[in-house]
Amino acid sequence: MKILSFDIEDWFHINFDKNFNIESKWDSFDSRLELNTKKILELLSEKGIKATFFCLGWVARKYPHIIREFQKAGHDIGSHSDVHNLVSLMTPEEFNLDLKKSLESIENVIGKKVKMFRAPAFSIGKENLWAFDILKENGIEIDASIFPANHDFGGFPEISFNNPFLLNYNGNKIKEFPVSTMNILTKRIVISGGGFFRFFPYGIIKGHLKRNSYSMTYFHPRDIDSMQPMLDGLSLIRRFKSYYGIKKALSKFKTMLNQFEFMSVSEADKIIDWKSKEIIELT
Template sequence: MNILTFDIEEWFHILDNKSTKTEVDWGQYESRIHKNMDRIFKILEDNDVDATFFCLGWVAKKYPEVIKKIDELGYEIGTHSNLHQLAYEMTQKEYEEDLKQSIYELEDIIGKKIISYRAPGFSIKKDNLWAFESLHKFGIKNDCSIFPTNRAHGGISNFAISEPCILVHNGVSLKEFPINTTNILGKKTIFSGGGYFRLFPYSLIKSKSKQSQYIMTYFHPRDFDKNQPLIDDLSIFRKFKSYYGLNNCEKKLRNWLNDFNFIDLKQADGLIDWSKANIIEIS
């Protein structure tokens, strides 16, 4: 089961960086969302494949036509938060206000219930597991926020499995679709989205895909935008992570979609026999 998803945000929505943190900061950068979304739509059309789009409430409010087009083309829409902030930097009250606003903005445009979510930067970790209670409170049924290894902005390295499961926390349960992992040089590693996908050669991605029964992807519009401006105050390491591999990422994705079958999250949910799924209690 290979699931195709995109996190819909602007090219400058880079986490944990001073000049790209707030709405005020974002005003200094040009918008590239429309051309980048058109590129994604063309990739999907050419390959006749469905995808789930995790969208910011901020994008919905500022560019409602983008959300309308995603919906009109028949793609599933979930939320990626409202203001693209790290979940573990918020109080639970702040997190819930952000989540509620994002759901409102999206539902107001498409007239459909939002039931799927992915945290910015996969920023749910051991310190803020209360986020799962909040997701349940606001009607989220499918979560894609678990990153089952270490990462700069979160990650739960001891999460038991990297396949769809029932996640239980403090008496609430969600269907969890974690990021898939693989073993590279003895280390648990990701290959199916973002900077990891841009970094690895396609030959390795293809090989690891053949070995994987479950793949959860995560791409951003900026991953395919080789002409995006440089954000000057990023460290050398962050510049490498943010800009490496932009030139051939679209080609690699097109090859991947040609070589393997992908479905959206809604289709995957319907194909899984949840009565037989692993139940993972996390506390």
């Protein structure tokens, strides 16, 4: 199963400085979200693909019609936090408030409970496993925040297999759909989304999709937008990660959709025999 998922945020949600994430500041930028999500929805409708959209609560308040379009087309809607603050920089209390605000904003638009979550920049790791308690308390049943390799803001390099699993933390079980990884030489890396998708040649990505029975992709509307402005004040490395390969990304993305069949998380959830899945205890 190859799962197509998107993190729904704007082109400027790439600065992870806590002081940047102030909603009033964002009003000074020209949004490209409407344009890019329209492009994505058209592509998915042409191919008859259902996908999963992890949305910011901020997007639900500011552009509720975008979320309604996802819902109208039959895609899954999950939460990607409220204002894209890293979980690794929040206290449990702050994360709880942020999550509640996000869920309430999205649920107000779609009129039903949100049960899926992905952390901004995969920012859950060993240091903040408490996040899984808070997700469960807030009715999240499916999580897609696990990055099974080293990552700037979290990551689980010790989780070495490429498959959905039942995550057990403090007796709370959550269905986990980790990002898929591949081994290059001795290193385990992620290639199926964001900057990694833009960086690696399509041949490598195609090989990975062909070889593995499970692939979890993650894209952002900005990943396929070569006309987006460049955000000021980013470090060189962040600039590289956010913009490298952007010109070719849309055609690469279209080729991928032409060559492989994708589904949403809820479609995958229905066909997985969860009783046979591995339970991973996080401590």
